[in-house]
Amino acid sequence: MARSGALRLLAGVRDGLSLSDQTGALKAMSPADQARAGRLAAAVLRHHARADQVIAAYVNRKPSTPVADILRLATVELLELGAAAHGVVDAAVSLTRGLGQKGQAAAGMVNAVLRKVAAHQGWADLPPQPMPAWLRDPVAAAYGEDVARAIEAAHQAAAPLDLTPKPGLTVEGAEPLPTGSLRVHGPAQVSALPGFETGDWWVQDAAAALPARLLAPQPGERIADLCAAPGGKTLQLAASGARVTAVDISPARLRRVAENLRRCRLSADPVAADALDWRPDGPLDAILLDAPCSATGTIRRHPDLPFLRDGSGIPALIDLQARLIDHALSLLPPGGRMVYAVCSLLPDEGEAQVAAALSRHPGLTVEEPDLFGTDPSWITPEGGLRTRPDYWPDRGGMDGFFMARLRKAS
Numbered sequence: 001m002a003r004s005g006a007l008r009l010l011a012g013v014r015d016g017l018s019l020s021d022q023t024g025a026l027k028a029m030s031p032a033d034q035a036r037a038g039r040l041a042a043a044v045l046r047h048h049a050r051a052d053q054v055i056a057a058y059v060n061r062k063p064s065t066p067v068a069d070i071l072r073l074a075t076v077e078l079l080e081l082g083a084a085a086h087g088v089v090d091a092a093v094s095l096t097r098g099l100g101q102k103g104q105a106a107a108g109m110v111n112a113v114l115r116k117v118a119a120h121q122g123w124a125d126l127p128p129q130p131m132p133a134w135l136r137d138p139v140a141a142a143y144g145e146d147v148a149r150a151i152e153a154a155h156q157a158a159a160p161l162d163l164t165p166k167p168g169l170t171v172e173g174a175e176p177l178p179t180g181s182l183r184v185h186g187p188a189q190v191s192a193l194p195g196f197e198t199g200d201w202w203v204q205d206a207a208a209a210l211p212a213r214l215l216a217p218q219p220g221e222r223i224a225d226l227c228a229a230p231g232g233k234t235l236q237l238a239a240s241g242a243r244v245t246a247v248d249i250s251p252a253r254l255r256r257v258a259e260n261l262r263r264c265r266l267s268a269d270p271v272a273a274d275a276l277d278w279r280p281d282g283p284l285d286a287i288l289l290d291a292p293c294s295a296t297g298t299i300r301r302h303p304d305l306p307f308l309r310d311g312s313g314i315p316a317l318i319d320l321q322a323r324l325i326d327h328a329l330s331l332l333p334p335g336g337r338m339v340y341a342v343c344s345l346l347p348d349e350g351e352a353q354v355a356a357a358l359s360r361h362p363g364l365t366v367e368e369p370d371l372f373g374t375d376p377s378w379i380t381p382e383g384g385l386r387t388r389p390d391y392w393p394d395r396g397g398m399d400g401f402f403m404a405r406l407r408k409a410s
């Protein structure tokens with residue numbers, strides 16, 4: 001059941017739907033099968049190129065797309081997930097037969113190919129899934145070829161589950177990270193973890209927790225969280241005692257902010273609006289601008305992203321980010337501070353945006369990041385903080401982010 005669900009998800013990705021867009025597609029399945037289907041589909045996307053390389057050694061001609069997906073799924077189960085050969089091969093053959101007349105004809109080939117794949121040697125030595133050229137080229141240019149390869153290796157490993165606890169709280173069994181986040185290793189059901197019902201923590205990658213900390217919110221401060229949904233950073237700001245307005249253009253996504261606030265027993269004022277038009281009804285002390293971006297820093301958690309994007313949307317995002325920065329700065333009083341953040345690996349969306357903002361806004365400065373648990377080597381020449389998936393390799397990595405704390409001239 002889970003295998004056919006995984007194949008359906010893979011076909012959906014090919015049709016341009018993200019894995020998370022497809023949660024409704026499997027609703028006839030048990031929650032356990034839905035979760036397994038999602039894990040299998042993600043594993044195939046993480047090892048797509050390696051699986052194709054192995055399969056190519058054993059097929060005489062290119063299989064049809066649905067048969068190729070069945071072969072990939074079985075190959076990843078056999079060589080990456082260590083599943084027992086007879087169960088995997090039998091399931092692949094019956095899934096192939098289920099494709100109709102053409103499937104009946106291909107079943108023998110699938111059986112023969114997978115028996116060879118099961119005995120294949122050298123899987124672990126194959127290079128990791130390469131980033132697409134539109135992403136790999138700027139990443140290799142910015143950080144070097146070795147780093148690009150290390151990022152690809154990090155993408156291939158699934159991301160651990162990180163939690164941000166409310167101040168002073170912890171979660172039994174979770175590893176405390178140097179920056180204050182908690183890391184849960186191995187498979188975990190979020191809603192079954194201690195402290196979920198009582199809202200002691202929320203799910204948030206360790207790197208994603210840094211921008212709100214960089215803003216250093218103080219109790220009673222008036223802070224606008226522009227581009228707030230689903231609200232991880234809103235929760236951090238609210239937990240610090242700040243009075244937070246959470247602005248997002250998407251009413252549906254903003255509902256998730258409200259749900260998260262309710263579960264965590266925190267308060268903020270959610271506002272559905274285009275941040276480019278929004279103005280506060282009173283003076284602000286600070287702004288967090290977590291701008292829409294390519295999300296290329298989150299491929300560990302979203303292995304479908306490289307299959308869904310071709311990089312063509314990036315110039316429009318860069319333009320929007322610059323306009324959001326300019327508008328947000330216009331909302332701040334003299335001396336006010338703003339953290340600009342993006343979950344992107346691309347310097348054009350991070351470092352270059354800050355450099356351009358400094359040249360457009362005389363008197364604007366970048367304040368040196370002073371976050372405990374971060375490494376001084378993460379500080380960029382512009383004075384921002386850059387995180388990458390290949391950092392903390394022994395601990396399980398982190399998302400790629402860029403963030404900078406800007407101070408308006410007094």
Ligand SMILES: C[S@@+](CC[C@H](N)C(=O)[O-])C[C@H]1O[C@@H](n2cnc3c(N)ncnc32)[C@H](O)[C@@H]1O
Nearest residue numbers: 227228229230231232233248249274275290292
């Ligand atoms: C990177 S996500 C924000 C993540 C969020 N800050 C968090 O920590 O959970 C970007 C968000 O920007 C929102 N967005 C995109 N364009 C916007 C705009 N012009 N005004 C306000 N929100 C916008 C999207 O709906 C999306 O929720």
